[in-house]
Amino acid sequence: xxxxxxxxxxxxxxxxxxxxxxxxxxxxxxxxxxxxxxxxxxxxxxxxxxxxxxxxxxxxxxxxxxxxxxxxxxxxxxxxxxxxxxxxxxxxxxxxxxxxxxxxxxxxxxxxxxxxxxxxxxxxxxxxxxxxxxxxxxxxxxxxxxxxxxxxxxxxxxxxxxxxxxxxxxxxxxxxxxxxxxxxxxxxxxxxxxxxxxxxxxxxxxxxxxxxxxxxxxxxxxxxxxxx
Numbered sequence: 001x002x003x004x005x006x007x008x009x010x011x012x013x014x015x016x017x018x019x020x021x022x023x024x025x026x027x028x029x030x031x032x033x034x035x036x037x038x039x040x041x042x043x044x045x046x047x048x049x050x051x052x053x054x055x056x057x058x059x060x061x062x063x064x065x066x067x068x069x070x071x072x073x074x075x076x077x078x079x080x081x082x083x084x085x086x087x088x089x090x091x092x093x094x095x096x097x098x099x100x101x102x103x104x105x106x107x108x109x110x111x112x113x114x115x116x117x118x119x120x121x122x123x124x125x126x127x128x129x130x131x132x133x134x135x136x137x138x139x140x141x142x143x144x145x146x147x148x149x150x151x152x153x154x155x156x157x158x159x160x161x162x163x164x165x166x167x168x169x170x171x172x173x174x175x176x177x178x179x180x181x182x183x184x185x186x187x188x189x190x191x192x193x194x195x196x197x198x199x200x201x202x203x204x205x206x207x208x209x210x211x212x213x214x215x216x217x218x219x220x221x222x223x224x225x226x227x228x
Contacts, residue, residue, distance in 0.1 A: 010100075010108045012093045013078055016086020018050030027088050028075050033067075041065040049088065053080040120207050127210065129220045136223060141206055145172050173202045176219075185222050 013029050020027040023034040027049050034040050041064035052060050058075060060067055091098030094108045120141065124134055139145050148170035152160030162170035164181050176182055199205040209215040 006109055007100075007105055010092055010094055010105070011090040013088070014091045014098065015049060015053075015078060015080040015088050016083045018048060018053055018080040018082070018088065020049050020088040022047040022049055022052060025088075028078065029090070030071070030074055033071065036071055037065055037067060039065070050080060050082070053082075120203075120210055124210050127216055129216065130224070133220050133223050137206060137210065137219075140172050140176065141203055143172060143202065145175070147172055147175050149174075171202070173200070173205060177205065182222075185225060186218065 011029070013027060015027065023040050023045070024032060026032055030036075044063050044065045047063065052058055052063070056079075058072070060072055092100040092104065094104045095101065121138075124137060124141075127134065143150075146156075147160075148157055148162065149160035150171075151157035160170060161168050162174060162179055165179050167174055167179065170179075174182075177186065199208065209219050
């Protein structure tokens with residue numbers, strides 16, 4: 001829900017029949033027009049969007065209500081399809097179908113990160129490591145592992161602490177790298193003490209591993225190591 005204000009920018013109006021109220025529906029994406037004029041003349045109360053679309057262009061000359069110039073200019077790029085069965089609605093501009101999907105929403109909100117992620121996904125599935133390790137790393141990249149902190153955030157656990165070192169927050173990054181027990185195993189697998197341990201973003205840390213031949217070998221050995 002926090003992303004909703006930003007996602008609104010990804011939608012644009014599609015005017016089918018133009019049957020929406022000119023004043024009392026947000027058909028243009030700019031808010032209700034009744035709130036953008038001092039008053040709506042009584043003769044214009046029942047006006048629809050289609051009433052102002054004449055011969056393929058906007059015409060507000062027949063209105064008794066005075067419209068601000070900037071308000072009229074704001075809709076010049078919109079068109080009414082004049083479809084008797086088409087409803088006025090909003091479409092998602094980041095997909096040719098006009099339908100919103102979680103994937104397209106993610107790409108819209110994080111264009112740079114999404115492009116960066118695409119390269120990581122492609123590299124991940126091409127690496128010559130066991131499939132179960134690929135799937136595990138894929139889950140980590142999506143922050144989909146049910147660590148204690150994730151379970152506590154979802155009220156599935158009373159505590160998000162690490163059961164091994166008592167760190168108050170057992171995140172994915174903590175479980176894989178920052179827990180002293182995990183770090184000891186990583187070191188024994190050939191990771192140098194200064195290698196990527198300063199990166200605090202889980203995705204960026206895993207990206208460095210996936211794109212680094214020696215690092216991916218070390219993390220694979222770590223993940224396949226029997227628990228003791």
